Amino acid sequence: MIYVYSQTQIFCPVDEDLNIQMVDLKSQYYHIKNEVDAAIQHVINSTQFINGEEVKKFQEELAGYLGVKHVITCGNGTDALQIAMMGLGLKPGDEVITPSYTYIATTEVIGLLGLKPVFVDCDPDTFNISPKSIEKSITVKTKAIVPVHLFGQSCNMVEIMDIASKHDLYVVEDNAQAIGCTYHGFKDPLKTGTIGNVGCTSFFPSKNLGCYGDGGALMTNDDELASQLRMIANHGQSKKYYHDRVGCNSRLDNLQAAILRIKLKELDTYIHNRQQAASLYDHHFKNEHRLKIPTRYAESDHVFHQYTLQLDNSVSRDNLINYLKANGIPAMVYYPVPSHRQKMFSTIEFSKGDLTNTEWLTSRVISLPMHTELSENQQLHIINHIKNYLNK
Numbered sequence: 001m002i003y004v005y006s007q008t009q010i011f012c013p014v015d016e017d018l019n020i021q022m023v024d025l026k027s028q029y030y031h032i033k034n035e036v037d038a039a040i041q042h043v044i045n046s047t048q049f050i051n052g053e054e055v056k057k058f059q060e061e062l063a064g065y066l067g068v069k070h071v072i073t074c075g076n077g078t079d080a081l082q083i084a085m086m087g088l089g090l091k092p093g094d095e096v097i098t099p100s101y102t103y104i105a106t107t108e109v110i111g112l113l114g115l116k117p118v119f120v121d122c123d124p125d126t127f128n129i130s131p132k133s134i135e136k137s138i139t140v141k142t143k144a145i146v147p148v149h150l151f152g153q154s155c156n157m158v159e160i161m162d163i164a165s166k167h168d169l170y171v172v173e174d175n176a177q178a179i180g181c182t183y184h185g186f187k188d189p190l191k192t193g194t195i196g197n198v199g200c201t202s203f204f205p206s207k208n209l210g211c212y213g214d215g216g217a218l219m220t221n222d223d224e225l226a227s228q229l230r231m232i233a234n235h236g237q238s239k240k241y242y243h244d245r246v247g248c249n250s251r252l253d254n255l256q257a258a259i260l261r262i263k264l265k266e267l268d269t270y271i272h273n274r275q276q277a278a279s280l281y282d283h284h285f286k287n288e289h290r291l292k293i294p295t296r297y298a299e300s301d302h303v304f305h306q307y308t309l310q311l312d313n314s315v316s317r318d319n320l321i322n323y324l325k326a327n328g329i330p331a332m333v334y335y336p337v338p339s340h341r342q343k344m345f346s347t348i349e350f351s352k353g354d355l356t357n358t359e360w361l362t363s364r365v366i367s368l369p370m371h372t373e374l375s376e377n378q379q380l381h382i383i384n385h386i387k388n389y390l391n392k
Ligand SMILES: *Cc1c(COP(=O)(O)O)cnc(C)c1O
Pocket: 076, 077, 078, 079, 102, 103, 105, 106, 148, 174, 176, 177, 201, 202, 203, 204, 214, 215, 216
């Protein structure tokens, strides 16, 4: 379909359709309401709230969808990262290479476990960790790399896995934003989160596969690691009341698993809807010289957790955001402050200049509404206002 844009003709659909949100979970719920309500009632009737049948089935179904041997559910995505790093036996002082440009959970967990985050720069086009910067940051203390598939697109996993095997490092994928994304760099297509030693994901409501509360999961093809991860998530327990190691208490509840089983069946449709919305934005923005549309990395699908533009220096991001807000259009900055600039890491040294792409992006990115329920009318309203602002 071709969408014609004209500066003089602002598309003006009915008002109620213009309740534009960054993420619209309500409309999404209405499409699956009957099934979800019945599933919730079923769990309540069973009064099996923790570790029930739904959790077991969801783990199997997600493993099947991803093509991975083990899925271990847990309390949230941050816990998943923590459990992964504990399961790999990382010790205080070990260095872990991570992008600075990510959601704070990735790097916070490294600090929490007493490991040393080594912040590296990202690729300015894909926003993802740059393999070249990884190699430059490896020391004798480096034990692991944590690639984050930011905004829904895979990192360059061929190069990352290559570096990891050359230097004998673990790879923990932070897949919280890219569940369902397929990476095509290897001989066979693989889902992100199943490529490194262990993958982590989050079912936070606004994630691409979100539940109605907190939830998370780990993925691995390694049998021994899987049993360690299961044990850690459950108080280090090997059999009831026998605790082999210090772990934590992190679990997905049965209600969330029941909801996730329903939403997993929709995941490919949800991804398709996001990709359609992204194509429409791309089509209208690709010739706007004051901004840059998200680069599609040839070896990866893009599941568009976020649709993120880069503004050039001539555009005031704050003014644009205010203009959009005044017109009922939400927009967000993911993320305004990179990890290496956070107070929590003020004692971590990083050499200035090493993170130039990260610094640039955090000052220039803007993310537009992106979800499974965006209508063309809503998108055209957003597009027209951005074009008006840029060309006035
Ligand atoms: C959301 C997110 C997490 C954390 O997940 P929670 O379930 O909120 O703990 C970790 N990493 C990234 C990149 C995320 O986007």
